[in-house]
Amino acid sequence: MSPRTADQFEEIREEKKTLIMDVALEHFANEGYHATTISHIARRAGISKGLMYNYFESKEALLEAILQRSVIGIYRYFDLNKDGYLSEEEFEFFIRKISVVLHEKRSFWRLFFQLVMQKEVREKFSVLSSEPLKETEFFRGDEKFLSTISGMITDYFIRKKQIKGPSYDPLLDMNMFLITLKGYAITRIYIDDNDQDDDKTINHIIEIFK
Amino acid sequence: MSPRTADQFEEIREEKKTLIMDVALEHFANEGYHATTISHIARRAGISKGLMYNYFESKEALLEAILQRSVIGIYRYFDLNKDGYLSEEEFEFFIRKISVVLHEKRSFWRLFFQLVMQKEVREKFSVLSSEPLKETEFFRGDEKFLSTISGMITDYFIRKKQIKGPSYDPLLDMNMFLITLKGYAITRIYIDDNDQDDDKTINHIIEIFK
Amino acid sequence: MSPRTADQFEEIREEKKTLIMDVALEHFANEGYHATTISHIARRAGISKGLMYNYFESKEALLEAILQRSVIGIYRYFDLNKDGYLSEEEFEFFIRKISVVLHEKRSFWRLFFQLVMQKEVREKFSVLSSEPLKETEFFRGDEKFLSTISGMITDYFIRKKQIKGPSYDPLLDMNMFLITLKGYAITRIYIDDNDQDDDKTINHIIEIFK
Amino acid sequence: MSPRTADQFEEIREEKKTLIMDVALEHFANEGYHATTISHIARRAGISKGLMYNYFESKEALLEAILQRSVIGIYRYFDLNKDGYLSEEEFEFFIRKISVVLHEKRSFWRLFFQLVMQKEVREKFSVLSSEPLKETEFFRGDEKFLSTISGMITDYFIRKKQIKGPSYDPLLDMNMFLITLKGYAITRIYIDDNDQDDDKTINHIIEIFK
DNA sequence: GATGAATGAGTATTCATTCAT
DNA sequence: CATGAATGAATACTCATTCAT
Numbered sequence: 001m002s003p004r005t006a007d008q009f010e011e012i013r014e015e016k017k018t019l020i021m022d023v024a025l026e027h028f029a030n031e032g033y034h035a036t037t038i039s040h041i042a043r044r045a046g047i048s049k050g051l052m053y054n055y056f057e058s059k060e061a062l063l064e065a066i067l068q069r070s071v072i073g074i075y076r077y078f079d080l081n082k083d084g085y086l087s088e089e090e091f092e093f094f095i096r097k098i099s100v101v102l103h104e105k106r107s108f109w110r111l112f113f114q115l116v117m118q119k120e121v122r123e124k125f126s127v128l129s130s131e132p133l134k135e136t137e138f139f140r141g142d143e144k145f146l147s148t149i150s151g152m153i154t155d156y157f158i159r160k161k162q163i164k165g166p167s168y169d170p171l172l173d174m175n176m177f178l179i180t181l182k183g184y185a186i187t188r189i190y191i192d193d194n195d196q197d198d199d200k201t202i203n204h205i206i207e208i209f210k
Numbered sequence: 211m212s213p214r215t216a217d218q219f220e221e222i223r224e225e226k227k228t229l230i231m232d233v234a235l236e237h238f239a240n241e242g243y244h245a246t247t248i249s250h251i252a253r254r255a256g257i258s259k260g261l262m263y264n265y266f267e268s269k270e271a272l273l274e275a276i277l278q279r280s281v282i283g284i285y286r287y288f289d290l291n292k293d294g295y296l297s298e299e300e301f302e303f304f305i306r307k308i309s310v311v312l313h314e315k316r317s318f319w320r321l322f323f324q325l326v327m328q329k330e331v332r333e334k335f336s337v338l339s340s341e342p343l344k345e346t347e348f349f350r351g352d353e354k355f356l357s358t359i360s361g362m363i364t365d366y367f368i369r370k371k372q373i374k375g376p377s378y379d380p381l382l383d384m385n386m387f388l389i390t391l392k393g394y395a396i397t398r399i400y401i402d403d404n405d406q407d408d409d410k411t412i413n414h415i416i417e418i419f420k
Numbered sequence: 421m422s423p424r425t426a427d428q429f430e431e432i433r434e435e436k437k438t439l440i441m442d443v444a445l446e447h448f449a450n451e452g453y454h455a456t457t458i459s460h461i462a463r464r465a466g467i468s469k470g471l472m473y474n475y476f477e478s479k480e481a482l483l484e485a486i487l488q489r490s491v492i493g494i495y496r497y498f499d500l501n502k503d504g505y506l507s508e509e510e511f512e513f514f515i516r517k518i519s520v521v522l523h524e525k526r527s528f529w530r531l532f533f534q535l536v537m538q539k540e541v542r543e544k545f546s547v548l549s550s551e552p553l554k555e556t557e558f559f560r561g562d563e564k565f566l567s568t569i570s571g572m573i574t575d576y577f578i579r580k581k582q583i584k585g586p587s588y589d590p591l592l593d594m595n596m597f598l599i600t601l602k603g604y605a606i607t608r609i610y611i612d613d614n615d616q617d618d619d620k621t622i623n624h625i626i627e628i629f630k
Numbered sequence: 631m632s633p634r635t636a637d638q639f640e641e642i643r644e645e646k647k648t649l650i651m652d653v654a655l656e657h658f659a660n661e662g663y664h665a666t667t668i669s670h671i672a673r674r675a676g677i678s679k680g681l682m683y684n685y686f687e688s689k690e691a692l693l694e695a696i697l698q699r700s701v702i703g704i705y706r707y708f709d710l711n712k713d714g715y716l717s718e719e720e721f722e723f724f725i726r727k728i729s730v731v732l733h734e735k736r737s738f739w740r741l742f743f744q745l746v747m748q749k750e751v752r753e754k755f756s757v758l759s760s761e762p763l764k765e766t767e768f769f770r771g772d773e774k775f776l777s778t779i780s781g782m783i784t785d786y787f788i789r790k791k792q793i794k795g796p797s798y799d800p801l802l803d804m805n806m807f808l809i810t811l812k813g814y815a816i817t818r819i820y821i822d823d824n825d826q827d828d829d830k831t832i833n834h835i836i837e838i839f840k
Numbered sequence: 841g842a843t844g845a846a847t848g849a850g851t852a853t854t855c856a857t858t859c860a861t
Numbered sequence: 862c863a864t865g866a867a868t869g870a871a872t873a874c875t876c877a878t879t880c881a882t
Contacts, residue, residue, distance in 0.1 A: 009862090016862095030329040034244035038856060048864045050859085059856065110327060117324050119240035122400065172410050176390075179411070183393025190332065200382055201389070213843055214882055222845065248873060258847050263874065429841090436841095450749040454664035458877060468843045470880085479877065530747060537744050539660040542820065592830050599831070600806075603813025610752065620802050621809070633864055634861055642866065668852060678868050683853065 017055050020045050021066050029110040033063060067115075070108040074101055084148060086156045092206050098181070099188065099202050106189040113186060153177070177209045227265050227275075230255050235276050239320035243273060277325075280318040284311055288359075296362045302416050308391070309398065309412050316399040323396060363387070387419045437475050440465050441486050449530035453483060487535075490528040494521055504568060506576045512626050518601070519608065519622050526609040533606060573597070597629045647685050647695075650675050655696050659740035663693060697745075700738040704731055714778060716786045722836050728811070729818065729832050736819040743816060783807070807839045 023045040027036040038059055042049045056062040078097060086094060102109055115121045157174040184205065188198070214222075233255040237246040248269055252259045266272040288307060296304060312319055325331045367384040394415065398408070443465040447456040458479055462469045476482040498517060506514060522529055535541045577594040604625065608618070634642075653675040657666040668689055672679045686692040708727060716724060732739055745751045787804040814835065818828065 012862090032242075032244060032328055034242065035328075037854085049857085050865065051863055053857070054862070114324070114327055117320060117327075117400075118242055118245070169410075171407070172414060175407065175411055176414060179393035179397055180386075180390055181393065182396055183389035183391065186392055186396065187389055190327075197381070197385065200379075201385055204382060204386060212882070213841085214845090216843095218882085219844065226845080247871085249871090259873085260848070260875080261846055264845070269873065432841090452662075452664060452748055454662065455748075457875085469878085470844065471842055473878070474841070534744070534747050537740060537747075537820075538662055538665070589830075591827070592834060595827060595831055596810075596834060599813035599817055600810055601813065602816055603809035603811065606812055606816065607809055610747075617801070617805065620799075621805055624802060624806060633862085634866090636864095638861085639865065646866080667850085669850090679852085680854080680869065681867055684866070689852065 013055070016047070016051075017065075020047070020052060020055060021062070021069060024062055025066050025070075025107050025111065028063065028066070029107040029114075032114060033111070066108075066111070070105060070112075074105065074108075077101055078149075084152050084155075086152045088210065091156065091210050095202060095206050095209075099184075099198065102185055102188045103191075103194060106192075109185065109189040113189070173209070180205060180209070223265070226257070226261070230257070230262060230265060230272070231276050231279060234272055235280075235317050235321065238273065238276070239317040239324070242324060243321070276318075276321070280315060280322075284315065284318075287311055294358055294362050294365075296366045298420065301366060301420050305416050305419075306412060309394075309408065312395055312398045313401075313404060316402075319395065319399040323399070383419070390415060390419070433475070436467070436471070437485075440467070440472060440475060441482070441489060444482055445486050445490075445527050445531065448483065448486070449527040449534070452534060453531070486528075486531070490525060490532075494525065494528075497521055498569075504572050504575075506572045508630065511576065511630050515622060515626050515629075519604075519618065522605055522608045523611075523614060526612075529605065529609040533609070593629070600625060600629070643685070646677070646681070650677070650682060650685060650692070651696050651699060654692055655700075655737050655741065658693065658696070659737040659744070662744060663741070696738075696741070700735060700742075704735065704738075707731055708779075714782050714785075716782045718840065721786060721840050725832060725836050725839075729814075729828065732815055732818045733821075733824060736822075739815065739819040743819070803839070810835060810839070 020041065024036070024041045027041060027044070038049055038052060041062075042052050045052075052062075056065060078094075078101075153174065157170040157177070160173065161168050161170045184201070188195070191198075230251065234246070234251045237251060237254070248259055248262055252262050255262075262272070266275060288304075288311075363384065367380040367387070370383065371378050371380045394411070398405070401408075440461065444456070444461045447461060447464070458469055458472060461482075462472050465472075472482075476485060498514075498521075573594065577590040577597070580593070581588050581590045604621070608615070650671065654666070654671045657671060657674070668679055668682055672682050675682075682692070686695060708724075708731075783804065787800040787807070790803070791798050791800045814831070818825070821828075
């Protein structure tokens, strides 16, 4: 019965937070942020409402924590801090990684699209920042994430022009790529079991835009 | 002095209903259905809350009336009752019409995507019906709308195979088309002013899939 | 096309008022005063809400008008103004008249019992007035009605003592009579078709208390 | 300091529920169900409106809980599960018990008569069930209660015939008894202090129908 | 007289958040 | 750390009443 160490406490704390965030994400993603109640989350997570507020200051803080965690996770998955350069060989891996991350984090992406469709949130995202990423500020972080990706992609298509020649329209191609990516995303994130046809589709997308 | 005629009342009713629906659609689309309050709609429409309920039985009934109106409008715009056949020449017009309708009814489409992302609603749409359209039943109507379009498109890509030959994969092509359409849609409906580059994009999409 | 005379107008007015009161009484009696809405009454009476207020100042005024009309009707039916004396022969007719009036005006009595069970209303009735009846003041009128009947009955049972002798307890007998009357009333007013067994019951009640 | 135990919570819950039900019953009985607002109940109970909904799902659920509690209480008081047989000696106790229960639970009975006079509720009660009593289903329970009593009484009067001889009309006598009971009930439940004359009346009723 | 659109105060209900234990 | 009782501001909805036509 030796008292738990501070580390053990911290570990338990983190586990509980993770549990709450997992449950909350699931519900936010499927029923919507507004339609999901704190009571419901607490009940599903097997804890009391009071405890929820021990871990998260408010419902919105919980949302931001979830978003931040996901963004950081994805950020790390793509290892985007290295150089911001997307080579031709990397492009294929990049697309495949997107396919994986869309499916594995589909709850997050469902929530993400939902939020991005809200006017207020949309406006926040339109101002892309070039400030260094602070992990505690989600939206900044997310903007950074998006602007980094955005820069890499722009870069990639501009370089493509040097290969494809003067008749090639890099802006048009990039727009088509972004449209395809978005369409692929919202298709993919609403399939619960891994789709059989997906491989074909992904290969085809790579084929077109590489 | 003299009392209003039934026609005058009818006119007032229709005008007010339209006004309320217009205001409500705008807010549902931009702030989200749950985040929009009846008070807010009433205030923006310059009427009392009570009057809202003179015209619509509930918030949900208002939503359904809006959806129904939009679906019927789009249905008519596409004139889909004719034969359900999409010829090669028609395909181009079809795409251009989609572009127009996405932009002109962008509030509806914003709302539509928002709703379709809700689990419960998504499930409703998964059962596609082949019953004849009754205008008073929104979801049926919408399913009919979608299933009609869906059938036409499937048809179109199967016929394409006869032209393109055995190496052509109609299912893959159709999937790519649907992905492109969705990506194009969510891109287009969040641009408020008519986009300059849009023409190029549309032409390119037609080029690829015709 | 000669213009209607003032009398004709008055007649139409009275007919409409009667119609409204009939419909309202039916609903007040069966669904309850609070649960019945003005809209509902108007719709059932085939008139507009506005017109209702042309005839009756308020929902409560409508209620009072209904009660007053019924009370006056019953008052007249019993011809109670004559002398307030209830002879032995009259007693039998009195009971039979009660039976008839309970059934024919059962909607009124349903409403009456309902109201009398409301504390506030009950208190009003507890102060019995000996003022002369003014037809425009319902509650006064009703009190007068009740106090007149009450006096007559008290009188009747006191006189009975002179016949029955010293072992007879007039107060007890009167209480039993009032209890029986009330019990008979609430039984009778909730039977819609004229009850077969009722004659036997009435004869028996007369037998006991005459 | 230390957190409350489950038992403590349970105790608080039961106390508060009882408090709310007591206050609500008082108001429902005296002002009527529809005329009593949740705000009013909460204010009188010294709690917030929100708390009411922590304990009862809705105003109607509160009503049903009150009715159920009362019915079960009365059911137990009469110990009706034993055999459903009412002997001559028991009859006297039965009447006296009714007198007591009418007075002690007069708020419930005021509410009961009020509700029974509503058309919709009346119809529910007309279907008497012979299913075993489930305490959680109020109306069933109440029907069972009434049908049990009803059966016992019918039985009692049929047996009386064997004593009184062929000139005795059991149905008429029972009807008179039920009328007297109802009349006694609505008289008794609207007297707040225990009536002096009541003993005489009760004795007389026993005398007549035993 | 007659209509029903329009109002607004009121009612039941919900839910994020606080806090005593 | 943990609980759920308690709060109150906000929300959807109702309905008696008014009023322009």
